[in-house]
Amino acid sequence: MHELSIVSSLFGTLLEKAREHNAGKITLVKLKVGKLSGVVPELLESAFDMYKKETIAENARLEIEEIPLKIRCRACGTETEITTYTFFCGSCKSPDLEILQGTELFLEKIELEIDEPSSP
Amino acid sequence: MNKKEVIVLQDLLGTNKKIAAEIRGELERRGILAVNLLSSPGAGKTALLEQIAMRLKTRAKMAVIEGDIETELDAERIRAKGVPAWQITTGGACHLEAKMIAKVLPGVDPDIDFLFIENVGNLVCPASYELGEHLRCVLLSTPEGDDKPKKYPKAFTTSDLLVLTKADLLPHLPFDVEKAKTEALELNPKLKIFVTSAVTGQGLDELLDYFWAMHQELQSSHA
Ligand SMILES: Nc1nc2c(ncn2[C@@H]2O[C@H](COP(=O)(O)OP(=O)(O)OP(=O)(O)O)[C@@H](O)[C@H]2O)c(=O)[nH]1
Numbered sequence: 166m167h168e169l170s171i172v173s174s175l176f177g178t179l180l181e182k183a184r185e186h187n188a189g190k191i192t193l194v195k196l197k198v199g200k201l202s203g204v205v206p207e208l209l210e211s212a213f214d215m216y217k218k219e220t221i222a223e224n225a226r227l228e229i230e231e232i233p234l235k236i237r238c239r240a241c242g243t244e245t246e247i248t249t250y251t252f253f254c255g256s257c258k259s260p261d262l263e264i265l266q267g268t269e270l271f272l273e274k275i276e277l278e279i280d281e282p283s284s285p
Numbered sequence: 286m287n288k289k290e291v292i293v294l295q296d297l298l299g300t301n302k303k304i305a306a307e308i309r310g311e312l313e314r315r316g317i318l319a320v321n322l323l324s325s326p327g328a329g330k331t332a333l334l335e336q337i338a339m340r341l342k343t344r345a346k347m348a349v350i351e352g353d354i355e356t357e358l359d360a361e362r363i364r365a366k367g368v369p370a371w372q373i374t375t376g377g378a379c380h381l382e383a384k385m386i387a388k389v390l391p392g393v394d395p396d397i398d399f400l401f402i403e404n405v406g407n408l409v410c411p412a413s414y415e416l417g418e419h420l421r422c423v424l425l426s427t428p429e430g431d432d433k434p435k436k437y438p439k440a441f442t443t444s445d446l447l448v449l450t451k452a453d454l455l456p457h458l459p460f461d462v463e464k465a466k467t468e469a470l471e472l473n474p475k476l477k478i479f480v481t482s483a484v485t486g487q488g489l490d491e492l493l494d495y496f497w498a499m500h501q502e503l504q505s506s507h508a
Pocket residue numbers: 324325326327328329330331332333359405406407450451452453454481482483484485
């Protein structure tokens with residue numbers, strides 16, 4: 166359940182970004198989560214719902230894009246999507262692989278509502 | 286009121302990775318090889334460290350950082366072997382993070398050769414957090430069953446070593462060593478595998494020789 170500590174640090178970033186842009190509300194938070202990131206999207210969602218209460222992200226929508234795990238073989242160059250956690254090249258069976266995507270865990274973008282500067 | 290989209294592209298574990306890289310750099314300057322031990326609760330991490338402490342005494346200096354949710358018990362077991370140990374109690378968190386190690390590090394003797402970090406007993410969450418280690422070592426004890434690599438892939442895909450512990454119990458268990466090895470290698474073909482017992486001492490010299498060789502390599506590359 167390290168999703169809780171991930172979401173807790175995510176909120177640190179969110180509030181910082183909102184302040185930077187003078188935003189009164191955060192309406193969307195978009196994450197990219199690789200299949201081999203080690204986190205469970207559903208648990209991120211529950212942690213997010215817990216943390217957002219009484220913050221400016223209270224009504225924010227959390228969007229999670231899951232990234233499949235893809236590798237490239239260093240021996241023959243073939244790219245394979247790994248679905249079974251079997252780390253061999255799909256073509257020549259070489260174990261010498263480079264992970265192209267699927268380990269990421271990042272905050273891609275947010276959408277904010279900016280307060281109008283109050284007229285003097 | 287207007288809407289604004291802000292592209293952030295920030296790694297959610299980025300802060301941890303940054304601190305881990307600083308720790309690794311600091312350890313390398315001091316010529317210390319760090320090993321992060323991961324396993325489910327009770328797989329035998331502390332028992333393995335007790336054995337390492339007894340065997341390493343004559344040829345190297347080591348220290349241990351113990352991570353547990355509560356209690357000083359594991360650090361006390363290590364100290365009883367004459368090795369300095371620091372206990373981190375996470376108070377609920379299921380894994381160690383680099384910043385916890387960074388807090389303890391200034392107190393650790395800079396002249397040691399090895400720093401062993403025993404993570405919180407959990408085969409899932411610790412795998413996502415680098416601690417500045419040079420070697421990540423996952424333990425799988427024979428009573429847990431030979432199907433664990435496939436069930437908890439991340440711990441195995443991110444580790445450098447797999448230690449199959451409690452080998453003395455094999456005669457009493459349906460654990461298939463070859464199956465566990467094969468399936469672990471499918472997840473991570475680069476995994477070095479050792480079969481050990483803290484009771485009979487099986488496999489411990491091979492494991493220590495490996496740690497020692499990695500330590501020599503570290504020292505020669507940062508001399
Ligand atoms: N038979 C046998 N028992 C072992 C071996 N290694 C550890 N044990 C026993 O397994 C139990 C757990 O060992 P620990 O070393 O405390 O395990 P741990 O991984 O440090 O546990 P946590 O820190 O609680 O996650 C103890 O009762 C040990 O005596 C072994 O090689 N053979």
